[in-house]
Amino acid sequence: MPDWLWWLSGALALGILEMLTLDLVFIMLAGGALGGALSAGLGAPVPVQIVVACATAALLLLALRPWLLRHLRGRMPLVETNTAALVGREAVVMSTVTVEGGRVKLAGEVWSARADAGTAIAPGTPVRVARIDGATAVVAPAGTGQPPVPGVAPAH
Secondary structure, three states: OOHHHHHHHHHHHHHHHHHHHOOOOHHHHHHHHHHHHHHHHOOOOHHHHHHHHHHHHHHHHHHHHHHHHHHHHHHOOOOOOHHHHHOOOEEEEEEOEOOOOOEEEEOOEEEEEEEOOOOOEOOOOEEEEEEEEOOEEEEEEOOOOOOOOOOOOOOO
């Protein structure tokens, strides 16, 4: 099998790996492999092919990847998901919440909760989620002056 075909196969494998990771590292290495394939197609000896592949990959990793990451991340706003999206949201106490436990209704679901401070919070009291600890919402009364998390709408 010709050398350029080996390089092309490597580039294809690295391209597939990139689709699984989406961090723009393997695609830069695939670009290096394409550089090796080009040099092999032009008849360069194997050591030159390796140097071309390494230099191309290094150039792409150091110059192109940071630029691409900066522009790709600048276009997409960060959207919190899962439990991170619940921090800062309002909830309603369902059963008295103390530092040991209780229940709150948060985003339409009943969650186990515990108070952030040492006081008990009565049922019906609006609270704000300070953090999520495992499967437990750590809450504080909504009127404690904690600023709402930007971009997070309170639960209704």
